[in-house]
Amino acid sequence: MNNVKTIAVLFFGMMLMLTTALMSFANDVPEFTRVLITPHSDASNVRALVGIHHEFGRSFSADVRPEQVSRLKKEAAVEELPAYHILGKPSSNVRTCTPSSRTPWGVSRVNGGSGGAGVKVAVLDTGVNSHRDLKVSLCKDATRSGIQNGCKDGNGHGTHVAGTIAANGGSDNLGIFGVAPEATLLAVKVCGSSGSCWSDDIAAAIRYASDQGANIISMSLGSDAENSLIRDAIDYAVSKGVLIVAAAGNDGPDFGSIDYPGANPNVVAVAAIDVNNNVASWSSRGVNDGDFTIEAREVELSAPGVSVESTWNNGCYNTISGTSMATPHVSGLAAKLWQGSASATRTYLHELAMLNDLDAAGDDPAAGFGLPVAP
Numbered sequence: 001m002n003n004v005k006t007i008a009v010l011f012f013g014m015m016l017m018l019t020t021a022l023m024s025f026a027n028d029v030p031e032f033t034r035v036l037i038t039p040h041s042d043a044s045n046v047r048a049l050v051g052i053h054h055e056f057g058r059s060f061s062a063d064v065r066p067e068q069v070s071r072l073k074k075e076a077a078v079e080e081l082p083a084y085h086i087l088g089k090p091s092s093n094v095r096t097c098t099p100s101s102r103t104p105w106g107v108s109r110v111n112g113g114s115g116g117a118g119v120k121v122a123v124l125d126t127g128v129n130s131h132r133d134l135k136v137s138l139c140k141d142a143t144r145s146g147i148q149n150g151c152k153d154g155n156g157h158g159t160h161v162a163g164t165i166a167a168n169g170g171s172d173n174l175g176i177f178g179v180a181p182e183a184t185l186l187a188v189k190v191c192g193s194s195g196s197c198w199s200d201d202i203a204a205a206i207r208y209a210s211d212q213g214a215n216i217i218s219m220s221l222g223s224d225a226e227n228s229l230i231r232d233a234i235d236y237a238v239s240k241g242v243l244i245v246a247a248a249g250n251d252g253p254d255f256g257s258i259d260y261p262g263a264n265p266n267v268v269a270v271a272a273i274d275v276n277n278n279v280a281s282w283s284s285r286g287v288n289d290g291d292f293t294i295e296a297r298e299v300e301l302s303a304p305g306v307s308v309e310s311t312w313n314n315g316c317y318n319t320i321s322g323t324s325m326a327t328p329h330v331s332g333l334a335a336k337l338w339q340g341s342a343s344a345t346r347t348y349l350h351e352l353a354m355l356n357d358l359d360a361a362g363d364d365p366a367a368g369f370g371l372p373v374a375p
């Protein structure tokens with residue numbers, strides 16, 4: 001009997017020790033911080049200390065452990081980089097493998113579903129999975145070191161956005177249509193499966209897509225804070241003649257709740273409307289003054305973003321909401337209606353939107369110029 005007791009005590013003692021050891025091991029897993037490093041002088045010392053993620057002139061981004069930062073700061077300026085997030089919202093609808101409609105309500109609303117040939121649209125998102133309704137011409141990953149091959153979508157959000165832009169009805173003629181089915185899709189993964197996206201990956205992808213000849217860059221993501229790497233990359237894209245479209249954000253209805261990069265005056269910020277053309281309460285508002293001129297932190301256009309059905313990463317379909325879903329309607333329209341340059345296309349979209357000037361007159365804080373519809 002005593003032996004049994006001794007064995008039991010020993011057993012539980014060992015279990016306790018093992019549990020404690022496992023817990024301390026878990027606590028020892030290093031936590032990384034994404035930083036931008038600018039060496040004071042000789043970069044080689046600093047470069048040897050870290051795994052470089054992306055190069056930005058003299059600076060570079062890297063994941064570092066907190067205890068590395070003090071050492072690095074002796075030889076370099078070290079700036080912590082913010083994370084951005086995808087702007088999709090779950091809906092009560094279940095996933096389905098047969099689309100409830102081959103032309104979703106939003107694609108009909110903007111009079112899409114055809115065209116876009118010869119126009120390149122880059123989707124910077126969680127990646128895009130292969131799907132029988134999608135033809136992806138370029139599939140790259142900016143979430144690791146440099147720009148690598150592959151764009152596997154572990155979330156579904158990126159595949160959904162890509163479908164709203166350019167789903168082509170499917171090789172079996174049973175699939176769904178996007179706004180501009182003939183547009184050329186370039187997928188650059190900048191967000192992980194959780195929907196979190198590092199600003200340096202976004203900036204590197206904007207530059208990469210511009211160099212690949214993208215006409216339009218579509219970003220269904222945002223953050224409250226502006227990041228200088230992204231702002232500089234946007235300036236670079238604009239200098240290359242790229243039209244940039246981004247989500248207004250899902251932080252409404254407060255005045256000025258708009259997210260970056262949509263809040264950048266060089267980026268077309270898109271609000272979300274429902275099937276009745278009402279701006280969703282959660283769609284972020286700008287600081288618009290209604291003067292029909294776009295300035296910083298203003299909402300520019302509105303598009304369908306409530307209960308939007310599109311392609312999903314499991315090869316089927318899903319219905320979700322968000323300014324993330326409104327954004328690709330505008331990116332698709334820009335491809336379908338491309339006027340030969342980014343500025344001419346943007347002006348044309350304004351003219352079309354003014355024919356459906358929603359919410360309040362002029363470029364109001366909720367709906368901006370309004371809903372552009374293809375003639």
Ligand SMILES: [Ca+2]
Nearest residue numbers: 262263264267
């Ligand atoms: Ca803007």
Ligand SMILES: [Ca+2]
Nearest residue numbers: 289290291293
């Ligand atoms: Ca204005």
Ligand SMILES: [Ca+2]
Nearest residue numbers: 358360362368
């Ligand atoms: Ca308006």
